[in-house]
Every structure is written in C-alpha cells, then in structure tokens.
Amino acid sequence: MALNPFLRYPKRISFLVFLCFSLSFCVFAQTNTGKNFNAAYLDPDISFEARVKDLVSRMTLEEKVSQMQYTAPAITRLGIQEYNWWNECLHGVARNGIATVFPQAIGMAATWNPLLIRQEADIIATEARAKYYEAIAKDQHGIYQGLTFWSPNINIFRDPRWGRGQETYGEDPCLTARIGKSFVEGLQGDDPKYFKVISTAKHFAVHSGPESERHRFDAWPTQRDLYDTYLPAFEALVKEAGVYSVMSCYNRVFGTPSSANMFLFDNILRGKWGFNGYVVSDCWAISDIYSFHNFVPTAEKASSLSVRAGVDLACGPEYGSLLKAVELGYTTEHEVDVAVERLMLARFRLGMFDPPAMVPYAGIKASENNTTGHRDLALNVARESIVLLKNENKTLPLSRKIRTIAVIGPYAEDTSVLLGNYNGTPSAPVTILQGIKNRAGKGQKVLYAAGAERPEINAKRLLEEKNAGIDKVVEQLESEAVKIALKADVLIFSGGISPNLEGEEMEVKVKGFKGGDRNDLELPGNQQMLLEKLKATGKPIILVATNGSALALNWAQANLPAIVEAWYPGEEGGNAVADVLFGNFNPAGRLPLTFYKSVDDLPAFDNYSMEGRTYRYFRSEPLYPFGHGLSYSTFDYLGINVNNSKVLETDTLSIIVKVKNTSPVEGDEVVQVYIRQPAEVEGQPIKALKAFNRVSFQAGETKEITLMLPVSQLRHFEPKAGDYVVAKGSYEIQVGASSSDIRLRKTLIID
Numbered sequence: 001m002a003l004n005p006f007l008r009y010p011k012r013i014s015f016l017v018f019l020c021f022s023l024s025f026c027v028f029a030q031t032n033t034g035k036n037f038n039a040a041y042l043d044p045d046i047s048f049e050a051r052v053k054d055l056v057s058r059m060t061l062e063e064k065v066s067q068m069q070y071t072a073p074a075i076t077r078l079g080i081q082e083y084n085w086w087n088e089c090l091h092g093v094a095r096n097g098i099a100t101v102f103p104q105a106i107g108m109a110a111t112w113n114p115l116l117i118r119q120e121a122d123i124i125a126t127e128a129r130a131k132y133y134e135a136i137a138k139d140q141h142g143i144y145q146g147l148t149f150w151s152p153n154i155n156i157f158r159d160p161r162w163g164r165g166q167e168t169y170g171e172d173p174c175l176t177a178r179i180g181k182s183f184v185e186g187l188q189g190d191d192p193k194y195f196k197v198i199s200t201a202k203h204f205a206v207h208s209g210p211e212s213e214r215h216r217f218d219a220w221p222t223q224r225d226l227y228d229t230y231l232p233a234f235e236a237l238v239k240e241a242g243v244y245s246v247m248s249c250y251n252r253v254f255g256t257p258s259s260a261n262m263f264l265f266d267n268i269l270r271g272k273w274g275f276n277g278y279v280v281s282d283c284w285a286i287s288d289i290y291s292f293h294n295f296v297p298t299a300e301k302a303s304s305l306s307v308r309a310g311v312d313l314a315c316g317p318e319y320g321s322l323l324k325a326v327e328l329g330y331t332t333e334h335e336v337d338v339a340v341e342r343l344m345l346a347r348f349r350l351g352m353f354d355p356p357a358m359v360p361y362a363g364i365k366a367s368e369n370n371t372t373g374h375r376d377l378a379l380n381v382a383r384e385s386i387v388l389l390k391n392e393n394k395t396l397p398l399s400r401k402i403r404t405i406a407v408i409g410p411y412a413e414d415t416s417v418l419l420g421n422y423n424g425t426p427s428a429p430v431t432i433l434q435g436i437k438n439r440a441g442k443g444q445k446v447l448y449a450a451g452a453e454r455p456e457i458n459a460k461r462l463l464e465e466k467n468a469g470i471d472k473v474v475e476q477l478e479s480e481a482v483k484i485a486l487k488a489d490v491l492i493f494s495g496g497i498s499p500n501l502e503g504e505e506m507e508v509k510v511k512g513f514k515g516g517d518r519n520d521l522e523l524p525g526n527q528q529m530l531l532e533k534l535k536a537t538g539k540p541i542i543l544v545a546t547n548g549s550a551l552a553l554n555w556a557q558a559n560l561p562a563i564v565e566a567w568y569p570g571e572e573g574g575n576a577v578a579d580v581l582f583g584n585f586n587p588a589g590r591l592p593l594t595f596y597k598s599v600d601d602l603p604a605f606d607n608y609s610m611e612g613r614t615y616r617y618f619r620s621e622p623l624y625p626f627g628h629g630l631s632y633s634t635f636d637y638l639g640i641n642v643n644n645s646k647v648l649e650t651d652t653l654s655i656i657v658k659v660k661n662t663s664p665v666e667g668d669e670v671v672q673v674y675i676r677q678p679a680e681v682e683g684q685p686i687k688a689l690k691a692f693n694r695v696s697f698q699a700g701e702t703k704e705i706t707l708m709l710p711v712s713q714l715r716h717f718e719p720k721a722g723d724y725v726v727a728k729g730s731y732e733i734q735v736g737a738s739s740s741d742i743r744l745r746k747t748l749i750i751d
Contacts, residue, residue: 067080069317087148133366185241206230218252386567397580429573531543543564545566628739
C-alpha cells in the first residue's frame with residue numbers, strides 16, 4: 001500500500017500547498033484587476049462587508065440561490081470555489097478519517113472545567129484546519145471537509161430518555177452556557193478578523209425528543225420555561241461567545257416549524273440578542289414544513305417562509321425551489337441577497353478570499369492532526385470527566401497488593417462505548433480492558449471474560465434463533481465469567497449501554513429502547529442477572545458504567561462497593577478509567593444531570609414542562625443528585641463571605657468560600673453556588689446553579705475561592721412584564737459539593 005505523501009513529507013507538502021494557494025490568488029487578482037483591484041471584493045484592504053456586497057452584486061439570481069444550499073457549487077467566473085457547509089466536531093473532528101476523539105459531550109460537561117474544554121476545542125479547530133488544507137490541496141471540497149461546524153448541541157437534557165442527550169452538556173442552563181461558551185471560543189479562535197473555524201449552536205430551540213416524533217411534534221413550553229430554561233444557553237453563546245452560526249430544529253415551537261419561526265429567529269435571535277451571523281436549517285427540516293407538519297403545501301412556500309424568518313442556508317435540497325418562489329412572488333431577490341451576503345461574509349471571515357499570508361491559521365500543517373500532545377489532552381479530559389458515584393470503605397483506588405483482577409462485562413473490549421456518536425476515527429483506541437492491562441502493576445494478573453453479550457447483539461441473535469428454551473450462549477458466557485471471578489481478588493464489571501442503543505432516530509429493537517430513545521433507565525437485563533451471579537461469589541465488584549444518559553443503578557448502589565461513571569470517554573478512555581481505578585488520577589468529575597431511581601419518577605416524555613424534571617424542579621429523592629461526585633480526597637467547607645449582604649441589580653457579588661483539603665491526598669474540588677429565589681416569586685426552581693469553580697488542592701491545603709456573580713444573573717422571566725426581572729427580596733446563597741450536599745448558606749437582600 002502506497003504511503004500517503006502528506007504523511008511521508010508533511011512539511012514539504014504543506015509548503016507546496018501554501019505556495020500554490022498564494023500563487024493562484026495572485027494570478028486571479030492580477031487577471032481581474034487593473035491598476036489595483038477593479039473588483040472591490042478582491043481588495044483585502046477594504047472591509048469584509050463592502051467586499052461581500054460587491055461580490056453578491058455580481059451574481060445572478062441562480063448563482064445566489066446555489067450558494068444557499070449546503071453543497072454550494074463553484075462560480076468559476078468570480079473565483080468562488082465549491083464549498084460544502086456540512087461538517088461536525090461534537091467532540092473532535094468527525095466523519096473525516098483519523099482525528100483525536102475526545103470524550104462525548106456529556107462527559108465534557110462532567111469535567112465542570114470550562115478552561116479545559118476551551119483547550120480541547122482549540123485543538124479540534126487546529127485539526128479541522130489541518131484537514132481542510134489537506135483537502136483543498138487535492139482539490140477536494142466535499143462533505144466534512146470544510147471549516148463550518150455544526151457543533152455544539154446546547155439543548156437542555158430535560159429527560160434522560162432522550163437518546164441525543166449524550167450530545168449535550170446536561171440538564172442545567174448555567175453549566176450548559178459555561179461549557180458551551182468555552183467550546184465556541186476555542187473553535188472560533190481569538191483573532192479579531194478571521195475565524196479559526198465557525199461554530200454552530202444547535203438546535204434552536206426547545207428540542208429534546210422524542211426522536212420518533214421530532215419531525216412532527218409541537219413544543220409548547222410555558223413562557224417561564226422557555227426563557228429560564230430553554231433559551232439562556234443560546235443567549236450566552238450569542239452575546240458572550242459570539243457564536244457565528246445557529247441551527248434550527250425539526251419540530252414546531254408554539255405551532256410554527258422552527259425553520260419558519262419568525263418569533264425565534266427574527267424577534268429573539270436577531271432582534272433581542274443582536275445575532276449577526278448566519279442560520280442553517282437542520283438537515284431536511286425545511287422539507288418537514290410541508291411533508292410532516294403540513295404547515296404549507298409546497299417546497300416553494302416552505303422555502304420562502306424559511307428565508308423570510310432568517311434561515312440563510314438549507315441543509316437539504318429545498319432552496320433549489322427558490323428560483324420558482326421568486327418567480328411566483330413568494331419571496332424577493334432582496335431577501336435572497338440578505339441571506340447570501342451573510343453566508344459569503346462567513347467565508348470571507350474564514351480567510352477563503354484572502355492570501356494565506358494574511359490568515360493567521362493558514363500555516364497549520366497536515367501533520368498537526370492526531371498528535372501525541374492532542375492525545376494527551378484527550379486523556380486528561382477523559383480523566384477529568386469520570387465521576388466516582390460510590391466508594392464504600394475506600395474500595396478504590398485498588399490496592400497494589402491485589403494479585404488477580406478479573407475484568408468482566410460486554411463493553412470491556414468494545415470500542416463503540418469509547419466513541420459516542422458524531423465521532424471521528426481514533427488511530428489507536430484504548431478499551432477499558434486494555435487500559436487496565438496497561439496500568440496493572442508488576443505481578444498483577446488480569447483475567448477477562450465478556451460474561452454477557454452486548455444488548456444489541458443479544459437481541460438480534462435471539463430474534464434470529466427464536467430461542468425458546470435455555471439459552472446455551474448466555475449460560476456459557478456466564479459460566480466463563482463466574483469461573484474467572486472465583487480466581488480473582490477483585491472484579492471490574494464493564495457494563496451499561498452504548499451508542500448503538502441510544503442516539504439519533506435509530507432503528508433499535510432491544511427491550512428498553514425505542515427509535516434511539518429509551519423506555520426505561522435500568523441496566524440491560526442480561527447484565528443485571530450476571531452481576532447478581534457474580535455477587536454470589538463473594539468477591540468485591542466495581543462497576544464501570546459507560547453511557548450517555550442517566551442509569552437507574554439502584555441494585556448496584558445497594559449491593560456493590562464502588563461505582564465509576566465513565567460516559568463515552570473517547571480514544572484514551574481505557575487508560576483514563578484505569579488511572580482512576582489504580583489511583584494514578586484522583587477523580588473529581590461531577591454529574592451534569594440527575595440520576596433518577598426510576599422512569600416512573602418522571603413526567604411524560606413528550607411533556608415539555610420543566611415541572612418534575614431536573615434538580616431544579618424535581619421534588620423527590622434522586623438516586624444521585626446533579627453535581628454529585630466523590631474523590632479520594634475529603635474537603636471541609638469552612639466559611640463563606642459575601643462582599644455585601646444588601647445589593648442592587650447593577651452590582652456584582654464577590655462570594656468567597658474557604659475550603660480545606662482534609663486528606664493526605666491532593667485532588668480537585670468543584671465548588672458549586674446555587675441560588676434560591678425569594679419565596680414570594682411564583683414558579684421558580686427549588687434552586688439554580690449560578691456559579692462554580694473546579695479547584696486543585698495539595699494535601700492538607702486550605703484555599704479561599706472567589707466566585708464572581710453579577711446580580712443581574714439572578715433574573716427570572718416574569719410573564720406579566722413580558723421580560724426578565726430581578727425580584728426584590730430575600731435570596732439564599734447555597735454553597736456545596738452538589739445540588740443536594742449544601743455546606744454553607746448565606747442570606748442576600750436585593751433592594
């Protein structure tokens with residue numbers, strides 16, 4: 001097999017690409033200009049806005065419409081290259097060959113470390129540029145090769161049954177906004193003129209399942225839920241992070257399909273928030289307007305409504321109908337111009353019309369993809385994402401005196417549970433089994449047995465065999481697992497669920513799963529039965545769970561000494577899990593969502609009211625609360641001081657929390673600040689996260705941690721006023737280690 005020349009001679013090829021690109025720009029500019037630049041759009045010394053207007057004015061209506069579709073063809077006479085707008089980078093550059101695969105988004109949120117996630121996103125953008133330049137050097141302009149990425153997914157994970165919840169940053173608006181803001185800033189870069197890549201916040205808005213109904217359902221949240229839960233993260237990414245693209249969702253909101261929703265895109269996004277980027281439809285969502293929602297009868301009318309609402313780009317073929325729509329008078333060429341100008345401005349800000357010497361990211365080489373340093377950061381993110389749910393009698397970290405470790409479970413050797421969905425291809429993924437082998441000490445023996453089939457394999461086999469009697473395969477697998485368990489000092493059980501079971505609009509025929517979503521929260525039945533048989537051996541069992549959503553681990557919590565939540569931890573997941581098990585890394589991840597005891601504790605899945613959901617409105621006792629996570633260290637909260645106990649809406653609180661590591665082990669603590677609104681304010685959450693900080697401590701160290709909180713962030717939406725207000729009255733500041741583990745309280749009066 002011939003070796004890719006980019007791998008053999010990366011520096012030489014990158015230089016040639018750079019040189020060819022520079023020369024082609026110079027030739028094009030010289031042949032299209034007179035003394036200087038007779039075409040204004042070629043002049044890099046004038047504003048992007050002026051250049052864009054000049055360029056669009058030179059296009060025919062047919063050419064303009066062609067640029068509003070995600071597969072935008074070249075316009076050779078104007079020097080516009082073919083461009084495909086569709087690319088993905090949820091947790092690493094996706095669907096385009098080898099790339100560094102970081103933990104799935106829900107695991108990123110579990111780090112509670114925005115600075116780390118910004119570093120990750122910066123690396124993702126570097127790899128994106130590396131792949132882009134490699135592609136254009138080969139004159140390739142296909143899907144997943146551009147610089148416009150449809151990430152992050154900042155929908156609120158309101159219900160654990162939603163299969164795409166793994167793509168989000170959890171159930172809380174504050175945590176979602178903070179992690180999402182850092183991700184966008186890392187992707188787009190900090191250059192004042194050019195974007196490193198463009199990030200897209202999706203799916204706007206009020207979108208979180210059920211997957212089987214996403215093309216049809218109509219979400220009617222209350223005004224309070226809309227403004228206090230579903231919109232804040234989008235607002236933060238627009239106003240604070242400068243996200244340059246927003247994606248519509250499939251469903252209707254208040255009766256109108258999102259992709260035609262003037263209220264969402266014209267009134268709120270562009271009107272109230274001042275968004276100045278471009279909007280893209282979810283893929284084939286404009287077709288849903290007439291095919292499933294039956295909102296209008298034709299593609300021409302649907303496309304016209306979307307353009308008028310401010311959807312500039314169609315992921316799908318629908319905008320091919322705009323020529324006829326203009327002819328019929330449904331829309332105007334001016335409305336088309338507005339959309340095309342927004343799209344071309346994005347391409348200018350990516351440096352696609354300027355010589356490489358002007359673009360700060362043009363020197364990124366193909367060799368800067370999938371580097372050792374990038375892999376090291378993937379390992380660090382995975383370590384920080386792991387949540388220690390239970391650790392009875394200091395079962396973990398594993399003693400080096402243990403001689404034999406039995407690794408059992410259907411996901412111990414499976415790479416799919418490392419990757420989640422919307423993933424890239426890792427060059428050398430480390431499974432949980434391999435990670436344990438890598439980290440096991442001298443003289444420690446590692447045994448392995450699957451013990452149970454993966455649920456999707458088990459269900460398929462039983463269906464094909466129409467098994468009616470004793471299942472010999474199950475019996476043999478369980479027997480092998482019990483056999484090695486009896487030889488071991490400790491058992492590591494790798495179980496949970498996988499992205500083959502939960503995800504986006506999937507065909508899954510497994511009990512407990514439907515269409516990518518879930519019907520219950522339990523461990524798959526074959527795993528539960530195996531765990532009970534292993535428990536009977538009398539050996540200590542540590543459960544390592546892989547999943548993208550909450551699991552009802554009731555039996556495990558009652559019967560097992562230790563439980564580790566690993567999520568879908570990325571290409572270095574096995575090493576990260578093993579580092580936690582063996583004590584090479586002290587876990588400090590925190591849950592970004594509530595783990596419930598049963599699906600029966602929840603309202604109906606298709607009910608978009610927040611009442612009874614998430615830690616903010618759930619009034620029963622959870623299995624594990626939002627923000628929960630244990631450590632090998634212990635921490636005491638010694639005191640709280642606030643700069644002023646009486647404040648105005650325009651003030652900023654300085655909350656100083658004194659914390660001591662009371663253990664002989666260095667580690668991190670995530671200090672969490674929750675606020676309870678005045679009792680007289682109706683419809684408010686039980687409490688709401690408003691600030692947090694992940695802080696490292698040496699053994700025995702005491703620190704004073706300062707958290708800044710603008711009083712304006714204590715706002716809530718008041719339907720009677722039709723806007724946000726900050727209520728006057730008595731608030732309670734709650735500081736602790738989770739939403740249920742409040743250590744300090746302080747009263748605050750807002751005048």
